[in-house]
Amino acid sequence: xxxxxxxxxxxxxxxxxxxxxxxxxxxxxxxxxxxxxxxxxxxxxxxxxxxxxxxxxxxxxxxxxxxxxxxxxxxxxxxxxxxxxxxxxxxxxxxxxxxxxxxxxxxxxxxxxxxxxxxxxxxxxxxxxxxxxxxxxxxxxxxxxxxxxxxxxxxxxxxxxxxxxxxxxxxxxxxxxxxxxxxxxxxxxxxxxxxxxxxxxxxxxxxxxxxxxxxxxxxxxxxxxxxxxxxxxxxxxxxxxxxxxxxxxxxxxxx
Amino acid sequence: xxxxxxxxxxxxxxxxxxxxxxxxxxxxxxxxxxxxxxxxxxxxxxxxxxxxxxxxxxxxxxxxxxxxxxxxxxxxxxxxxxxxxxxxxxxxxxxxxxxxxxxxxxxxxxxxxxxxxxxxxxxxxxxxxxxxxxxxxxxxxxxxxxxxxxxxxxxxxxxxxxxxxxxxxxxxxxxxxxxxxxxxxxxxxxxxxxxxxxxxxxxxxxxxxxxxxxxxxx
Numbered sequence: 001x002x003x004x005x006x007x008x009x010x011x012x013x014x015x016x017x018x019x020x021x022x023x024x025x026x027x028x029x030x031x032x033x034x035x036x037x038x039x040x041x042x043x044x045x046x047x048x049x050x051x052x053x054x055x056x057x058x059x060x061x062x063x064x065x066x067x068x069x070x071x072x073x074x075x076x077x078x079x080x081x082x083x084x085x086x087x088x089x090x091x092x093x094x095x096x097x098x099x100x101x102x103x104x105x106x107x108x109x110x111x112x113x114x115x116x117x118x119x120x121x122x123x124x125x126x127x128x129x130x131x132x133x134x135x136x137x138x139x140x141x142x143x144x145x146x147x148x149x150x151x152x153x154x155x156x157x158x159x160x161x162x163x164x165x166x167x168x169x170x171x172x173x174x175x176x177x178x179x180x181x182x183x184x185x186x187x188x189x190x191x192x193x194x195x196x197x198x199x200x201x202x203x204x205x206x207x208x209x210x211x212x213x214x215x216x217x218x219x220x221x222x223x224x225x226x227x228x229x230x231x232x233x234x235x236x237x238x239x240x241x242x243x244x245x246x247x248x249x250x251x252x253x254x255x
Numbered sequence: 256x257x258x259x260x261x262x263x264x265x266x267x268x269x270x271x272x273x274x275x276x277x278x279x280x281x282x283x284x285x286x287x288x289x290x291x292x293x294x295x296x297x298x299x300x301x302x303x304x305x306x307x308x309x310x311x312x313x314x315x316x317x318x319x320x321x322x323x324x325x326x327x328x329x330x331x332x333x334x335x336x337x338x339x340x341x342x343x344x345x346x347x348x349x350x351x352x353x354x355x356x357x358x359x360x361x362x363x364x365x366x367x368x369x370x371x372x373x374x375x376x377x378x379x380x381x382x383x384x385x386x387x388x389x390x391x392x393x394x395x396x397x398x399x400x401x402x403x404x405x406x407x408x409x410x411x412x413x414x415x416x417x418x419x420x421x422x423x424x425x426x427x428x429x430x431x432x433x434x435x436x437x438x439x440x441x442x443x444x445x446x447x448x449x450x451x452x453x454x455x456x457x458x459x460x461x462x463x464x465x466x467x468x469x470x471x472x473x
Binding site: 001002003004005006041046068071072075076077091094095096097099120121122123124125168169197198199222223252254 | 268269270271272275276279310311312315381382383384385386387388389390392404406407408409410411413414415416417432433434453455456457458461462
């Protein structure tokens with residue numbers, strides 16, 4: 001008996017709709033985030049992540065409604081990221097039913113924001129998104145704005161600082177691998193995971209079930225996040241869990 | 256007649272989730288209870304069952320709770336003297352201890368003997384917080400564990416915490432989980448029960464546990 005490795009499907013939401021849609025057979029409206037969340041809940045996902053990529057301020061209110069509706073139907077942990085800039089944003093998301101919030105740009109802009117957020121709401125609900133690109137063989141840099149904006153900040157140094165400031169978990173995304181289906185950046189994941197005491201979620205680049213196994217075994221991740229392989233039905237959550245369990249990773253297979 | 260279940264509202268982050276999960280669990284009852292989120296002393300004083308949620312640090316939750324005028328007296332009257340069923344979730348459970356040792360030593364409600372201390376897995380490589388799904392290991396029989404599967408290949412509960420309840424009396428520990436050492440997952444004494452994990456986030460196991468709490472006859 002022990003703690004299990006988590007599988008976290010991630011839904012990108014824009015203006016209240018899932019971007020790219022979710023290709024499940026039993027969904028009436030594939031673009032409805034709440035329906036997709038319910039489907040993942042039933043499928044045995046260990047957590048769920050909503051990433052709000054709405055560009056405009058006006059569209060952002062949708063996410064609160066989505067989280068609230070999801071909490072009515074899904075009794076599983078939900079992380080919400082995207083556009084979290086102030087303590088008030090965090091409070092609102094938590095009160096809607098989110099368990100954790102993922103913070104990216106606001107943490108890069110003002111690192112003390114993470115200290116304040118962790119102090120106010122507890123480390124357990126503060127996830128820092130470490131979006132990194134490789135700049136040389138052993139060096140990664142933090143990028144913001146969906147990987148477009150260079151910051152010059154060393155990813156490892158940033159990750160360690162964020163954990164020290166009270167982040168309860170780090171979501172490490174390789175912006176080089178994101179969307180490529182070529183697997184996680186295992187070196188990056190490993191370097192950060194070895195350097196911090198908090199759990200690391202590996203993200204960016206999953207194309208096969210073997211990639212998930214690598215993220216845990218070689219990357220040292222406590223959880224793996226993926227989007228398209230689940231959304232488009234390439235693999236089910238159950239298949240992924242079974243594959244990981246068959247490869248010696250402790251998974252929760254009781255639903 | 257429907258029972259009134261009061262979830263004490265002191266701004267805790269898991270308030271909404273606890274409310275929704277209790278509503279769902281309550282629908283399994285022949286007469287679904289009223290689930291009331293409130294900081295009104297009158298309502299808490301009249302409730303048939305009381306739920307205390309809590310996330311964040313021990314000190315912050317204690318401080319938040321004490322902002323409700325007269326809450327300690329109300330809880331002593333209703334939970335200790337009149338013995339209505341009480342359920343603490345996460346930090347809401349931890350607050351039942353004598354002391355919490357997160358960010359300094361702070362006094363708890365002192366209902367169940369023990370202190371809340373940082374978890375210290377024997378394997379130093381293990382991550383803290385203890386975050387994710389873990390199986391429950393039952394140590395004692397308890398009405399709230401009815402129809403829940405125990406141990407290896409049992410059901411999982413969702414945990415996210417860095418501190419846990421170290422109870423002085425062994426019999427107060429109802430369930431643990433393994434994280435290179437025992438972590439207190441559930442404590443109980445008389446009409447009081449508390450869980451370190453989040454039943455409102457633990458899918459089937461959580462809803463069953465909440466239903467068992469709503470049905471609990473002491």
